[in-house]
Amino acid sequence: VPPVSAPRQRRKDARPQELLDAALEVFVEKGFAAARTDDVAQRAGVSKGTLYLYYPSKTDLLKAVITAKLRGEIERGRQIVLAHRGSATSLMRDFVAPWWQQLYASPASGVFKIMVAEARNFPEVADFYAREVMQPGEEVLTQVVQIGIDSGEFAVALADVKHTVYSLLLPVVMACIHKHSLGACPIEECFDPPSFIREHIELVLRSMGVPPAASAPAPQTLASA
Amino acid sequence: VPPVSAPRQRRKDARPQELLDAALEVFVEKGFAAARTDDVAQRAGVSKGTLYLYYPSKTDLLKAVITAKLRGEIERGRQIVLAHRGSATSLMRDFVAPWWQQLYASPASGVFKIMVAEARNFPEVADFYAREVMQPGEEVLTQVVQIGIDSGEFAVALADVKHTVYSLLLPVVMACIHKHSLGACPIEECFDPPSFIREHIELVLRSMGVPPAASAPAPQTLASA
Amino acid sequence: VPPVSAPRQRRKDARPQELLDAALEVFVEKGFAAARTDDVAQRAGVSKGTLYLYYPSKTDLLKAVITAKLRGEIERGRQIVLAHRGSATSLMRDFVAPWWQQLYASPASGVFKIMVAEARNFPEVADFYAREVMQPGEEVLTQVVQIGIDSGEFAVALADVKHTVYSLLLPVVMACIHKHSLGACPIEECFDPPSFIREHIELVLRSMGVPPAASAPAPQTLASA
């Protein structure tokens, strides 16, 4: 009786994902242009030739990395907002914050660094990112803020909603980028991203007139999510 | 007969600066690894060989670009704070905002993109940046916030001052980076950075309990919406 | 119950020949160096690995193609001459011409192109070709011409018999080569090889003092003009 699934076959199915993981690591570490395809292959545990069995060129690998790693993240955010039934404040504190904390913690956070570095060299990738990531991402957050305004929770009368969304979002994206650039250098630094994300959201809520959360333990609970 | 200070002489003295300007442009556009020294030389109007008369290698050129373009910016910020005698709120609205708006508008804003992309590949550059740019930059802003707290203008009881500074600063850095990556791609986008910077500062001030500016600023804020 | 001679078995026996056919096609089309073993295998309807079950290397495949495809052709020519009992003129018109027309029409004509291209890279193949194809080929034709001279049909007093044979043979070989190089390109061209072969033989006969064919052949010649 032969084993149910031969390792060779299982390998073949897993390869594309393994290669994407390896490529993400190397591209984030070195930058796309400075990354060697050898390194990607080696980190995935295969030879250089194997890489080309799955992706026809280094550039195609880049595109695959970016699209594969981001599609899911945005959809997760949209689901959170669609499913929520409570207050906008709770949505921010109990769902947006953990979502971002997990995004920051995951390797996918590196994609922002790649995007920023390579957008001008690969216009198609930039198009994809603008259309499939940035736009839906902004829409989700705009919806959250709008819910808060409509319910009277948030007071943003004086400010542009779009700019509020940027004030809310950009620091998180910047934190993701920082994690993989200066944050990865051996420089002493006391920066706790989960806390920062939580407090930043709190700061924006405060700016919209939302009073601080009732008790102290609450934030700690969120941090563990 | 006074020497006419031949244009050639003037040219020669200006060379290093012209080369730095060209290098900044090309590095920001293509990324350091993908940038060709040919392009830098050509954009500076000299031959490739001439470049090497002034900078011994591409990497040295990178270091020179980063150090030369940022030193002044930080010092400007420090001077603003040191010289200021009025309220912290006014400091934010009347000095920090214009400073950042000018930084955003200047080519120096591109250095953030280069830094983010190359920090891990050039640890010495990262060290310089952390020591000479990030740390002083944070100090200056921390000082401003502290002035506001000490004078009773700002209420940041629940939040870490460091995190408040990050909430204040990161969106601006992110905007600078965006300007030179996706913002430079031919994608339709309605984003007015000077307005955003002003409103973002206002948002942070509001989060610290500072009431909106009396009369003049408000219409401007609305007008930009 | 008689065994039905499973198609698989028949297939297996035919494999080597099918592979040679496919290899000939691909080598003639692309040239040996530019031909990919993948293409050969695919055109033969097998996997790349199977190719190596039958031929130990690409070079061995080349050798097999050349030897297999030419051995028969020469032998056919020799048999024609040996078996013939009539005049040398009739031998040329009624047997050599059809033989060459068939050779031109068959895929084997492509071997000349391969040989010409690869002789210097594969001296052993060149040796085989010189010994097994060119020499016997020349011998057969020399014999035909000699028969004509001996019988008084042909007058070649001033010319070397060897050169006469070359004058007779080279255009046909060249036509075969042309068929698979420029003749295969989408270039408008009005060239009818069977007519040319017939007329070329007639030209050489005329140069040896043989009068044009009496009645039947002439109209055919004119018709093709």
Place this chain on the structure above:
Amino acid sequence: VPPVSAPRQRRKDARPQELLDAALEVFVEKGFAAARTDDVAQRAGVSKGTLYLYYPSKTDLLKAVITAKLRGEIERGRQIVLAHRGSATSLMRDFVAPWWQQLYASPASGVFKIMVAEARNFPEVADFYAREVMQPGEEVLTQVVQIGIDSGEFAVALADVKHTVYSLLLPVVMACIHKHSLGACPIEECFDPPSFIREHIELVLRSMGVPPAASAPAPQTLASA
């Protein structure tokens, strides 16, 4: 006083031709696909990089070799025919024969081998060859034969002129190709191309009813041209 023309500069001007010569040699020897750019560069006495300063790719080098080496040859033939005032027979014996003998002897003869091998892989090159070499070449010969027919020297009533031209031309082209394939292999062979070319032309003339040249020494004189 510096030397009038620096060797560096003189070198630069000569490089393209030196590279073409080297490329022709290597392409003819190995075939285009099997030829290594390193070999071409080395044979021209430069480094691989230098090759790419003058020709942007291996394919462009191929095109340049073919066009550069053949343009002149055809023009030479046309000039011969245009300038001639004597009999068509003398044109053939005294001008076409030496022209072909020189072509055979020159490195340019190798271009036929390259063309035959690469026509299908490089349609543009095939187009150029068909338009700029084959067509004018045929035209020139057709003109010669037509002159002979019109003046009553040649009797080709029964044969197609086009086919007569092919009978005349193809053996010479085939001889050129042979020189660089099997003829270049270490195979004993007694083949004297200049004699063959002379006798082949004589054979074709004879087929058109032209009597042999008056005296024996004449051919020898032609051979020395």
Place this chain on the structure above:
DNA sequence: AATGAATGAGTCTTCATTCAT
């Protein structure tokens, strides 16, 4: 000081060949 021709190490990519299934 300035030039730009030349270099050659380095990288992406291909493909003949192998071998576990």
Place this chain on the structure above:
DNA sequence: GATGAATGAAGACTCATTCAT
């Protein structure tokens, strides 16, 4: 026998750097 995933050596091409002029 048959397959096709995997390999890695080889080759086209790039580009930072040098140096003769």
